[in-house]
Amino acid sequence: MIEGAVAGGLQRSRVVRAFLRNRLGVAGGTVLLVCLGSALLAPHLAPYDPYRLDLAHAFQAPTWRHLLGTDNFGRDILSRLIYGSRISLLVGVVVVVFAGSLGTALGLLAGYLGGWLDLALMRVVEICFAFPFLVLVIAIIAVLGPNVVNVIWVLGLVNWPFYARLVRSHVLALRGREYVEVARALGASDARIMLRHILPNSLTPVVVASTFGIPQAILALAALGFLGLGAQPPTPEWGAMVSAGREFIFQDPWLITWPGVCIALVVLSFNFLGDGMRDALDPRAQRV
DSSP, X not given: OHHHHHHHHHHHHHHHHHHHTOHHHHHHHHHHHHHHHHHHTHHHHOSSOTTOXXXXXXXXXXXXXXXXXXXXXXXXXXXXXXHHHHHHHHHHHHHHHHHHHHHHHHHHHHHHHOHHHHHHHHHHXXXXXHSOHHHHHHHHHHXXXXXXXXXXXXXXXXXXXXXXXXXXXXXXXXXXXXXXXXXXXXXXXXXXXXXIIIHHHXXXXXXXXXXXXXXHHHHHHHHHHHTTSSSOTTSOOHHXXXXXXXXXXXXXXXXXXXXXXXXXXXXXXXXXXXXXXXHHHOGGGOOO
Protein backbone atom coordinates (compact mmCIF):
# COMPACT_ATOMS: atom_id res chain seq x y z
CA MET A 1 0.00 0.00 0.00
CA ILE A 2 2.84 2.37 0.92
CA GLU A 3 4.67 1.55 -2.33
CA GLY A 4 1.47 2.26 -4.29
CA ALA A 5 1.03 5.62 -2.56
CA VAL A 6 4.66 6.53 -3.32
CA ALA A 7 4.27 5.50 -6.96
CA GLY A 8 1.08 7.54 -7.21
CA GLY A 9 2.82 10.57 -5.71
CA LEU A 10 5.71 10.27 -8.16
CA GLN A 11 3.27 9.99 -11.06
CA ARG A 12 1.40 13.13 -9.97
CA SER A 13 4.71 14.95 -9.59
CA ARG A 14 5.69 14.00 -13.15
CA VAL A 15 2.34 15.22 -14.47
CA VAL A 16 2.66 18.56 -12.65
CA ARG A 17 6.23 19.10 -13.89
CA ALA A 18 5.23 18.19 -17.43
CA PHE A 19 2.34 20.65 -17.33
CA LEU A 20 4.45 23.47 -15.91
CA ARG A 21 6.89 23.07 -18.80
CA ASN A 22 4.07 23.95 -21.19
CA ARG A 23 4.07 27.76 -21.12
CA LEU A 24 0.90 28.15 -23.16
CA GLY A 25 -0.93 25.71 -20.89
CA VAL A 26 0.20 27.62 -17.80
CA ALA A 27 -0.79 30.93 -19.42
CA GLY A 28 -4.21 29.55 -20.31
CA GLY A 29 -4.75 28.25 -16.81
CA THR A 30 -3.70 31.59 -15.32
CA VAL A 31 -6.15 33.52 -17.49
CA LEU A 32 -8.95 31.13 -16.56
CA LEU A 33 -8.17 31.49 -12.86
CA VAL A 34 -8.43 35.26 -13.26
CA CYS A 35 -11.77 34.87 -15.08
CA LEU A 36 -13.04 32.49 -12.42
CA GLY A 37 -11.99 34.87 -9.66
CA SER A 38 -13.72 37.75 -11.45
CA ALA A 39 -16.90 35.70 -11.78
CA LEU A 40 -16.91 34.70 -8.11
CA LEU A 41 -16.12 38.23 -6.91
CA ALA A 42 -18.31 40.04 -9.45
CA PRO A 43 -20.33 42.01 -6.85
CA HIS A 44 -17.08 43.35 -5.40
CA LEU A 45 -15.16 43.94 -8.64
CA ALA A 46 -17.86 45.41 -10.88
CA PRO A 47 -17.73 49.21 -10.57
CA TYR A 48 -21.44 49.62 -11.38
CA ASP A 49 -24.70 47.74 -11.30
CA PRO A 50 -24.81 45.92 -14.66
CA TYR A 51 -28.57 46.48 -14.92
CA ARG A 52 -28.65 50.18 -14.02
CA LEU A 53 -29.87 52.38 -16.88
CA ASP A 54 -28.29 55.80 -17.43
CA LEU A 55 -29.60 57.10 -20.73
CA ALA A 56 -27.89 60.45 -20.19
CA HIS A 57 -24.52 58.70 -20.59
CA ALA A 58 -25.40 56.24 -23.37
CA PHE A 59 -22.76 55.45 -26.01
CA GLN A 60 -20.02 56.95 -23.88
CA ALA A 61 -16.53 56.18 -25.14
CA PRO A 62 -14.01 54.56 -22.76
CA THR A 63 -13.01 56.99 -20.03
CA TRP A 64 -11.60 56.80 -16.51
CA ARG A 65 -15.17 56.73 -15.21
CA HIS A 66 -16.23 53.93 -17.56
CA LEU A 67 -13.05 52.09 -18.55
CA LEU A 68 -14.68 50.21 -21.44
CA GLY A 69 -17.44 52.72 -22.19
CA THR A 70 -21.21 52.36 -21.93
CA ASP A 71 -23.81 50.71 -24.13
CA ASN A 72 -26.92 52.12 -25.79
CA PHE A 73 -28.73 52.20 -22.43
CA GLY A 74 -25.87 53.81 -20.53
CA ARG A 75 -24.93 50.59 -18.72
CA ASP A 76 -21.28 50.10 -17.85
CA ILE A 77 -19.75 47.58 -20.27
CA LEU A 78 -17.00 46.43 -17.88
CA SER A 79 -19.55 45.60 -15.19
CA ARG A 80 -21.68 43.66 -17.67
CA LEU A 81 -18.65 41.74 -18.91
CA ILE A 82 -17.69 40.74 -15.37
CA TYR A 83 -21.21 39.53 -14.59
CA GLY A 84 -21.42 37.90 -18.03
CA SER A 85 -18.43 35.71 -17.18
CA ARG A 86 -20.58 34.08 -14.50
CA ILE A 87 -23.12 32.88 -17.03
CA SER A 88 -20.60 31.74 -19.63
CA LEU A 89 -18.39 29.80 -17.21
CA LEU A 90 -21.38 28.33 -15.35
CA VAL A 91 -23.03 27.10 -18.53
CA GLY A 92 -19.75 25.69 -19.88
CA VAL A 93 -18.96 23.76 -16.70
CA VAL A 94 -22.51 22.49 -16.02
CA VAL A 95 -22.97 21.34 -19.62
CA VAL A 96 -19.71 19.38 -19.58
CA VAL A 97 -20.43 17.85 -16.14
CA PHE A 98 -23.91 16.80 -17.26
CA ALA A 99 -22.87 15.51 -20.70
CA GLY A 100 -19.65 13.95 -19.39
CA SER A 101 -21.36 12.11 -16.52
CA LEU A 102 -24.16 10.75 -18.70
CA GLY A 103 -21.84 9.83 -21.56
CA THR A 104 -19.28 8.21 -19.25
CA ALA A 105 -21.91 6.06 -17.51
CA LEU A 106 -23.48 4.87 -20.76
CA GLY A 107 -20.13 4.35 -22.47
CA LEU A 108 -18.86 2.32 -19.50
CA LEU A 109 -21.91 0.05 -19.51
CA ALA A 110 -21.93 -0.40 -23.27
CA GLY A 111 -18.20 -1.08 -23.55
CA TYR A 112 -18.04 -3.55 -20.69
CA LEU A 113 -21.33 -5.41 -21.09
CA GLY A 114 -21.47 -5.33 -24.89
CA GLY A 115 -24.29 -7.16 -26.62
CA TRP A 116 -27.58 -5.47 -27.45
CA LEU A 117 -26.86 -2.54 -25.10
CA ASP A 118 -23.67 -1.69 -26.96
CA LEU A 119 -25.38 -2.07 -30.33
CA ALA A 120 -28.34 0.13 -29.34
CA LEU A 121 -26.17 2.84 -27.81
CA MET A 122 -23.91 3.07 -30.84
CA ARG A 123 -26.90 3.41 -33.15
CA VAL A 124 -28.24 6.26 -31.01
CA VAL A 125 -24.81 7.91 -31.04
CA GLU A 126 -24.59 7.63 -34.83
CA ILE A 127 -28.06 9.17 -35.21
CA CYS A 128 -27.06 12.09 -32.95
CA PHE A 129 -23.87 12.71 -34.93
CA ALA A 130 -25.83 12.67 -38.19
CA PHE A 131 -27.59 15.96 -37.33
CA PRO A 132 -25.77 19.30 -37.65
CA PHE A 133 -24.97 20.37 -34.10
CA LEU A 134 -26.09 24.00 -34.16
CA VAL A 135 -29.18 23.32 -36.28
CA LEU A 136 -30.32 20.64 -33.83
CA VAL A 137 -29.72 22.90 -30.82
CA ILE A 138 -31.59 25.82 -32.41
CA ALA A 139 -34.54 23.59 -33.30
CA ILE A 140 -34.87 22.23 -29.76
CA ILE A 141 -34.44 25.65 -28.13
CA ALA A 142 -37.09 27.08 -30.45
CA VAL A 143 -39.52 24.44 -29.14
CA LEU A 144 -38.60 24.65 -25.44
CA GLY A 145 -38.16 28.42 -25.30
CA PRO A 146 -35.08 30.65 -25.04
CA ASN A 147 -33.48 30.78 -21.60
CA VAL A 148 -30.24 29.71 -19.95
CA VAL A 149 -31.69 26.62 -18.21
CA ASN A 150 -33.01 25.23 -21.50
CA VAL A 151 -29.67 25.94 -23.15
CA ILE A 152 -27.88 23.88 -20.49
CA TRP A 153 -30.26 20.93 -20.91
CA VAL A 154 -30.10 20.99 -24.68
CA LEU A 155 -26.31 21.34 -24.92
CA GLY A 156 -25.88 18.54 -22.39
CA LEU A 157 -28.21 16.20 -24.26
CA VAL A 158 -26.56 16.98 -27.58
CA ASN A 159 -22.98 16.52 -26.31
CA TRP A 160 -23.22 13.27 -24.32
CA PRO A 161 -22.72 10.97 -27.37
CA PHE A 162 -19.16 12.25 -27.79
CA TYR A 163 -18.21 11.22 -24.24
CA ALA A 164 -20.06 7.92 -24.54
CA ARG A 165 -18.12 6.94 -27.65
CA LEU A 166 -14.83 8.11 -26.13
CA VAL A 167 -15.27 6.12 -22.92
CA ARG A 168 -16.58 3.05 -24.75
CA SER A 169 -13.46 2.88 -26.91
CA HIS A 170 -11.21 2.95 -23.84
CA VAL A 171 -13.33 0.39 -21.97
CA LEU A 172 -13.10 -2.01 -24.91
CA ALA A 173 -9.31 -1.75 -24.71
CA LEU A 174 -9.21 -2.16 -20.92
CA ARG A 175 -11.68 -4.96 -20.27
CA GLY A 176 -9.25 -7.58 -21.62
CA ARG A 177 -6.28 -6.42 -19.53
CA GLU A 178 -4.61 -8.81 -17.09
CA TYR A 179 -5.66 -6.98 -13.92
CA VAL A 180 -9.30 -7.13 -15.04
CA GLU A 181 -9.02 -10.88 -15.69
CA VAL A 182 -7.41 -11.36 -12.27
CA ALA A 183 -10.19 -9.42 -10.56
CA ARG A 184 -12.79 -11.47 -12.39
CA ALA A 185 -11.03 -14.73 -11.43
CA LEU A 186 -11.00 -13.65 -7.77
CA GLY A 187 -14.80 -13.34 -7.89
CA ALA A 188 -15.20 -9.58 -8.20
CA SER A 189 -18.62 -8.54 -9.47
CA ASP A 190 -19.08 -6.73 -12.76
CA ALA A 191 -20.06 -3.57 -10.91
CA ARG A 192 -16.88 -3.64 -8.82
CA ILE A 193 -14.70 -4.30 -11.84
CA MET A 194 -16.27 -1.42 -13.77
CA LEU A 195 -16.16 1.10 -10.91
CA ARG A 196 -12.90 0.06 -9.24
CA HIS A 197 -10.67 -1.08 -12.07
CA ILE A 198 -11.93 0.19 -15.43
CA LEU A 199 -13.56 3.57 -14.73
CA PRO A 200 -10.53 5.21 -13.01
CA ASN A 201 -8.33 4.25 -15.96
CA SER A 202 -10.86 5.67 -18.43
CA LEU A 203 -11.22 9.11 -16.87
CA THR A 204 -8.02 10.71 -18.16
CA PRO A 205 -9.29 11.18 -21.74
CA VAL A 206 -12.61 12.43 -20.35
CA VAL A 207 -10.84 15.09 -18.26
CA VAL A 208 -8.81 16.23 -21.26
CA ALA A 209 -11.88 16.23 -23.52
CA SER A 210 -13.74 18.31 -20.94
CA THR A 211 -11.22 21.13 -21.25
CA PHE A 212 -12.16 21.32 -24.93
CA GLY A 213 -15.87 20.76 -24.30
CA ILE A 214 -16.23 23.78 -22.01
CA PRO A 215 -15.14 26.33 -24.65
CA GLN A 216 -17.39 24.63 -27.20
CA ALA A 217 -20.33 25.08 -24.82
CA ILE A 218 -19.35 28.73 -24.24
CA LEU A 219 -19.21 29.32 -28.01
CA ALA A 220 -22.59 27.62 -28.46
CA LEU A 221 -24.07 29.79 -25.70
CA ALA A 222 -22.63 32.90 -27.35
CA ALA A 223 -24.01 31.85 -30.74
CA LEU A 224 -27.46 31.22 -29.27
CA GLY A 225 -27.29 34.51 -27.38
CA PHE A 226 -26.40 36.30 -30.60
CA LEU A 227 -29.45 34.73 -32.25
CA GLY A 228 -31.68 35.69 -29.33
CA LEU A 229 -32.14 32.07 -28.18
CA GLY A 230 -29.92 32.17 -25.10
CA ALA A 231 -29.95 34.51 -22.12
CA GLN A 232 -32.67 37.10 -22.53
CA PRO A 233 -32.33 40.89 -21.97
CA PRO A 234 -31.35 42.51 -19.73
CA THR A 235 -29.22 39.57 -18.52
CA PRO A 236 -25.52 40.35 -19.20
CA GLU A 237 -24.24 37.56 -21.47
CA TRP A 238 -21.36 37.94 -23.91
CA GLY A 239 -23.13 36.62 -27.01
CA ALA A 240 -26.22 38.71 -26.31
CA MET A 241 -23.99 41.76 -25.84
CA VAL A 242 -22.44 41.20 -29.26
CA SER A 243 -25.92 40.86 -30.75
CA ALA A 244 -27.13 44.07 -29.10
CA GLY A 245 -24.07 45.99 -30.28
CA ARG A 246 -24.08 44.85 -33.90
CA GLU A 247 -26.54 47.60 -34.84
CA PHE A 248 -23.99 50.21 -33.72
CA ILE A 249 -20.84 48.54 -35.05
CA PHE A 250 -19.74 51.58 -37.08
CA GLN A 251 -20.94 54.19 -34.59
CA ASP A 252 -19.60 52.57 -31.39
CA PRO A 253 -17.46 49.51 -32.21
CA TRP A 254 -16.48 48.91 -28.59
CA LEU A 255 -19.98 47.55 -27.93
CA ILE A 256 -19.06 44.33 -29.75
CA THR A 257 -15.27 44.50 -29.45
CA TRP A 258 -14.99 43.85 -25.72
CA PRO A 259 -17.45 40.93 -25.42
CA GLY A 260 -15.90 39.44 -28.56
CA VAL A 261 -12.45 39.71 -26.99
CA CYS A 262 -13.70 38.02 -23.80
CA ILE A 263 -15.19 35.11 -25.75
CA ALA A 264 -12.04 34.64 -27.81
CA LEU A 265 -9.73 34.93 -24.80
CA VAL A 266 -11.61 32.40 -22.67
CA VAL A 267 -11.99 29.89 -25.52
CA LEU A 268 -8.31 30.22 -26.46
CA SER A 269 -7.26 29.81 -22.82
CA PHE A 270 -9.28 26.62 -22.44
CA ASN A 271 -7.71 25.25 -25.62
CA PHE A 272 -4.20 26.04 -24.34
CA LEU A 273 -5.06 24.43 -20.99
CA GLY A 274 -6.43 21.35 -22.75
CA ASP A 275 -3.30 20.99 -24.88
CA GLY A 276 -1.11 21.29 -21.79
CA MET A 277 -3.12 18.71 -19.84
CA ARG A 278 -3.16 16.31 -22.79
CA ASP A 279 0.61 16.45 -23.13
CA ALA A 280 1.17 16.19 -19.36
CA LEU A 281 -1.12 13.18 -18.96
CA ASP A 282 0.35 11.34 -21.97
CA PRO A 283 2.91 8.88 -20.55
CA ARG A 284 4.87 8.96 -23.81
CA ALA A 285 5.40 12.72 -23.46
CA GLN A 286 6.49 12.75 -19.82
CA ARG A 287 10.11 13.20 -18.78
CA VAL A 288 11.32 12.34 -15.34
